[in-house]
Amino acid sequence: MQILATLKSRKISPEQLFMLSVLAVNGGNYLYNLILGRLLGPAQFADAAVLITFLLVLSFAAMTFQLVTAKFSVLFENDIFKSFISKIYKNALVVGLVMGTLIVVFAGQLQTLFNTSSSNMFVIFGCGVPLYFLMSVNRGVFQGKKAFKSLSITYQGEMLSRLVITLGLILLFNIQSSFVIAVGILTSFLFGLIPFKFPTLIPKKALQLSETHSKAIKSFFLITAFYELTQIIINNSDILLVKHYFESYEAGLYASLALIGRIVYFIAWMFVMLLLPTVVQLKKEGKETASTLFKYVGYIAAISTTIVVVCLSFPETIITLLFGDSYLAMAPLLWQYAIATSMFAISNIFAYYYLSLDKYVPVIISGVFGMLQMGLVIFYHESLEQVVHMQIIAMVLLLIIQLVFFKLNQSEKIT
Structure with missing residues (x-):
């Protein structure tokens, strides 16, 4: 009561x-x-x-x-x-x-x-x-x-x-x-x-x-379309490529792995939905926006760490409870896939933050590493484990570059 x-x-x-x-x-x-x-x-x-x-x-x-x-x-x-x-x-x-x-x-x-x-x-x-x-x-x-x-x-x-x-x-x-x-x-x-x-x-x-309004809409539309294309590549190319290169049974196993591992990204999307209108409004009012970014990055980092630790500690239990014994072969890869999606989720917050501020370099960076991830999987897919490792490499590099860009951007503001 x-x-x-x-x-x-x-x-x-x-x-x-x-x-x-x-x-x-x-x-x-x-x-x-x-x-x-x-x-x-x-x-x-x-x-x-x-x-x-x-x-x-x-x-x-x-x-x-x-x-x-x-x-x-x-x-x-x-x-x-x-x-x-x-x-x-x-x-x-x-x-x-x-x-x-x-x-x-x-x-x-x-x-x-x-x-x-x-x-x-x-x-x-x-x-x-x-x-x-x-x-x-x-x-x-x-x-x-x-x-x-x-x-x-x-x-x-x-x-x-x-x-x-x-x-x-x-x-x-x-x-x-x-x-x-x-x-x-x-x-x-x-x-x-x-x-x-x-x-x-x-x-x-x-x-x-007006011509000014139309130009602003077109510019933002094109860069957003490009970024969403990179999202499509990073989020979905692995499942489609696995379905193409592997037998149906293995593709089904991988689909279960992807579904569990992507819980980080789906939770992160909740914060992205709140981030964009908030940052646009703050910019419109001439207020500081970096603290809003830090808040959401902190949320995602904490959630990501928790999920990776849980997946590392109880992989077989998680897969058995969610999908059943038929999918247990994916247990060793669960925490590794969660790392890849965690890196991507945090990188995504930075990209949408700068997209809200009409700064498009992080969007281009995401596009480059989206293509890199797809290219790595196309050339290195001898096993499902190798497919996951290629994604980890691409997403860790993406996050590092996004952090470097943020640091340089903040340094320019100070000077």
Whole structure:
């Protein structure tokens, strides 16, 4: 009773509510993946992992629109804001339609490339791509305006609907195929649109953006798109390359390893969502921003260290509890993969911090090391262990370079 009284007496801030919501969403997504891993087994889970990886790739691509919307939702107001939102929605829809059509048209080739059992899963997935881009712009407005309650609802809706619908179809009809997983993903995009204000799509008064505003939007969009591309490469190329170079059983084992090890990154993303609008607002007000960076880097470093230590101490227990005995072969690599994702998560905070300040060198650095990671895996993939080691090398070097850039940048300010 005393605990309940204490919780009631403390008012939870919107930021804290959003952080709790993100933790719940990540937990739900993890539960979704873990149940699929147990129900399908390593070989079939490899197909599911391809779709899940495609979903992550899509989320990074659409994140370009979300971050652009979030930043300029802070900077623009009134009629300029309405005109900007109208334009960004239309552009997002066009890009979504083009990408979705390409996935549908080349579904057969994608099946061959990634050794999947069916091409239909790519067709269904492609149909949902335009919805995801609209959803991302919608989220960008909530993020920029710090409407964290609405932002939480859209993430919760997507996660819960995907979990309930996918697992419901599998358990009720006993259909263990990638088709069911694709249907669940497509349906979740519809739920993720809630809440959505349709009138903002086509405003009654369309004010023409000035050349200065248009140039600023284009510049930020292009550099953000480039950075999200590096995110796609660093986060997902390993799973897709393993699926290409290794047998389905080994690819399924690796997918389970990646899912557990990436918990660091998914937690770090919660802080990135809070970091960007905060830094943009501080810069707009002419205030100091480095302390905000230090705060979030400290959070991620502490969380990363804890996760790596736990993975090193109890690898077999973790894998058995989460995926089952079938995946135990990955136990020795668990803590090593966690190190790679930890280095990347911390580097990511630095990159998004400078992206918020319109400084793009760290973004280019990330792109270079993203390509380095992919190149290392392409040339050195004799075993799954070697694949993990290549990622550690690339990510440790990336973090070192980001820290050096930060130090040099701070020295320039002092002088």
